[in-house]
Amino acid sequence: MSTKVLGTNFFPLLNIEKETKRWNNLYKIMTEHKPEIVPTPRQRIWKKNKTTLWYHPAKDKKHDVPIFLVYSLLNKVYILDVGEGSSVVGGLTERGYDVYLLDWGSPGLEDSDITLDNYIIDYMENALKRALRHSGAKEISLAGYCLGGTIAAILASITKLPIRNLTLAAVPIDFSIGIVPDKWLEGLQKGSLSFDQFTDAHETIPSEFLYLMFRVLSPVYGSPKINLITRAHDEEYVEKWRRMDKWTKDTASFTGAAFKQMFNDLYKDNKLLKGDLMIGGRKVDLKNITCPLFVFSCSRDTLVLDKQSLPVMDLVSSEDKTYEVYEGGHVSLALTGVFAEIWDKWLSSRSLDAEKEPV
Template sequence: MAIESPVRIPALDYEKEMKRWSQVFKILSEDGPKIEHSPRQLVWRKNKTTLWYYAAEEKKYSTPLFFVYSLLNKPYILDISPETSVIAGLTKRGYDVYLLDWGTPGYEDSDISFDTYILDYLEKGVKRALRHSGEEEISVVGYCLGGTIASIFASITDLPIKNLIVATVPIDFSTGIGPEKWLEGMKNGQFEIDRLVDVYGTIPADYIYYGMKSLAPIYVSPYVGLMSRAHDSKYVERWRRMDKWLNDATPFTGAALKQMFNELYKENKLVKGELVIGGKKADLSKIDCPFFAVSSANDSLIAESQSLPIMDLVSSEDKTYKLVEAGHVSLALSGMFAPLVDEWLASRSTKVEDKTN
């Protein structure tokens, strides 16, 4: 006896599918888009690291912003297109912005550790920005692992940090996104990184890219989106910029990778208050400036459970936590991060008019 199914499957439109796949192939075979930065000025350089200055279009706040980005990827995600640029969004809102670009380390940089990055590069970069701006205080913004580094820095420095903002930041490394067996292997010592580092010195960019790709669907899901929206020119333009950035990983110095793997992932020293940088204990309770943490609800790289503990660890009386509907990359790529920062920061920054009165 034949049974009629109530579900009707539409006939496949072969012509439409051929056009769609042809467009997808065309997009994937094209050269990556050219990234044009917002107007900027080089104000300081040390080894491969550079400090860039982006002047406010019409300065409203005398307190400048200092951006710290991850060591794993390149910071141009913060200034990837005129329409969605985080940095341009803030300069248009009246802030002077500084961005520390860690650069691309080579084999000769294999002994650069977190101690070196934080004390010899970040701290000196902030000093240079303060001198360049002529201001007495500065607001620091850290994104992803840059937020971890910025938090460690804020906990040990004597420099005048007026406000600290972190976004999609890993703090508690006892949890995370990735295969459970991998995470267990890292914690119990079954999976270790020291031998790889001893062989390569500085880990090649391809190893970093494929390592991240194996852990996070953020490197796979964009292709699903492209196949369904290849006809949307605005979406495709954003997709091409994000794809270029995702594939543009940065080599990682061996000394820093050993610290991150052993002291953060394996031993979770930052949350425990046991991490020592330059002879100083990185105690997050020493952070008492106004503090703002942002997490992305759809983040496929940093779980909210990795970020949230920082709210209990910092001592700031003025502290705010916000969970937004975004992904790890789309928070920066969608244009929403700049207005989010401005909304919180405007009342906590010194206004030019107040300073001149």
């Protein structure tokens, strides 16, 4: 006589060790403080108002041309330096580059009249000058990520500073398309939707509003907990999730003047693509960019679509220019440190033999 145990085909045996790790890690996330972000070794070499320029020396210098990193004004810059093993900055210093990271900080109410012109000319261009003096190099590579890439491209087209290479990651250039709902874009472009009154009322846009805006527009800012629960047994994944969760909820504030300018000049009138943008009395014409150019997009990017980035390839005058699409999302490549590997692969042969000046 045989005996059957009903249900054994429907309820597979649990991996007790795996499940214990999963629920222990979930409990840890719910009860512990947000993780501390320990930056790659650095020195502050310049500061203006809330903005700081950090110098991260190469562990073993292999490249003559340093890298100047620029991130978006809308978020905290530490997404590029989220900890050992995941840091873009750390990955570049380990590969032999001196890195200068521009940290915009988070503006207060007293900064409400700071415009994009101020940020690009008074802050970024002056910080770039300081990086050149500090490095002793005659040329520097300018690398921009997200809206930081837009700003980097703008500066590269109007500055006389010696930019050896320009690299842009997940960069919006064409603002007539994107993740903003079609009705919003249509309203902005026709003038029936405007953020001017909202901006005038707040003067400096609070970080809470920007977090809510990003969360509505992109699942990245939801820090999806389904993925977390599925992979909570993986301690390395959990640690990266905790860092991303902290960063997504730690949005910067945004000056009212720059916010209005961004929506009116870029989203409404698409002046950068059309060649009508003026910054600091200088006309922004991307064809003025002649240095080697590397642009890459992410295949699963829910914040900046690759078709927003691609037009820059036809607008610049660079003869040495490369465009690639990599598997990944807008933030995941930064969290895994893959950005450093991608940048190094293209930059390494273009970052040698720069002439030196005394510091």
